[in-house]
Amino acid sequence: MSRTVAFVGCGRITRAVVGGLVAAGDAPESLRGVSRSGARARALSEEFGIRAAASVQEAVDGADVVVLAVHPHQTPAALDALAGAPAGGGAVLVSLVASCRTKAVVAALPGTAVVRAVPNVAVAARRGVTVLSSGPGCPPGAFHTARALFAPLGEVLTVREDLMETVSALSGAGPALVAHFARALARAGAGQGLSADTAAVLAAHAVRGTGALLTEPGATPDAVMDQVASPRGMTEAALRTLDERALPQSVREALDAAVRLSLGRLLTGAEGLSARS
Incomplete structure (x- = not known):
């Protein structure tokens, strides 16, 4: 079914x-983008062929789905612009804004069906995961529309909204954390004498292959480690060293730091939005 997404x-x-x-x-002409200076919208138009709108009004006019994807500090101004530029009856607003609860969006745009979404960057390759939560009073049809938008881009999950900051830290930041580990792995290989390029390729494919194994039905991290690690072998020695160097604790602390930062910036209602204006 054709749809227009702004x-x-x-x-x-x-x-x-x-x-x-x-x-x-999706037909590029069915997708529209608007940005503050217009430069990023034009860049997407040049890269993908979508329509670069000159204003929020132009972008959302007649749209079936409006995707709000601004930084938290830009949210009050964006919601003000959307309040003055209604997309029309039945439009669903999908908020990708970090640290912004849906009730804050609904307070600014009364009567709007709002769904919060946290996709990760792997949706670009259609191998991502998007987590959704419904806003106050969001009808099932609107939630289905949001799910249908992200379904072609990978897996779609649903959680309570009070868990979305953890989702953002784990899934949204996850690719960067995994890339950080891949870089460390590659540098360690280079330190053992491999060329930097060869080590980088090997590390990248280790991450890629592991991701494929972990997404197979019934797979678990423990099962993958068991497949690779032989008793008293080199993999077991490497895993033991990571545990001794407190890798699990470091990961927990990293996730906790990300969640605490997100919660500290949380916008939950109209008062919070006004305070950030």
Whole structure:
């Protein structure tokens, strides 16, 4: 079914979603983007063929889905612009804004069906995961529309909204954390004498292959480690060293730091939005 999707904000995650949608077969002309200066919207237009709108009004006029994808501090101004530029009856607003609860969006846009979404950048390759939660009073049909938007881009999960900050830290930041580990692994290989390029390729494929194994039905991290590690072998020695160096604790602390930062910036209602204006 054809639909028109308007993106308010054209940063990294919008680029990932747009790239995935176009790769999945969405007609570029059915996608619109608007950004503060217009530069990022034009860049997406040049890269993917979508329509770069000159204003929020132009972007959302007649849209079936409006995707709000701005930084938290830009949210009050974006919601003000959306309040003055209604997308029309039945439009669903999908908020990708970090640290912003849906009730804050609904308070600014009364009567709007709002769904919060946290996609990760792998949606660009249609191998991502998107987590959804319904806003106050969101009808089932609107939630289905949001799910249908992200379904071609990978797996879609649902959680309570009070867990979305943890989702953002684990899934949204996850690719960067895994890339950090891949870089460390590659540098360790280079330190053993491999060329930097060879070590980087080996580390990248280790991550890619492990991801494929972990997404197989019934797979678990323990099962994958058991497949690789022989008793008293080199893999077991490497895993033991990581545990001794407190890798699990470091990961827990990293996730906790990300969640605490997100909660510290949380926008939960109209008062919070006004305070950030």
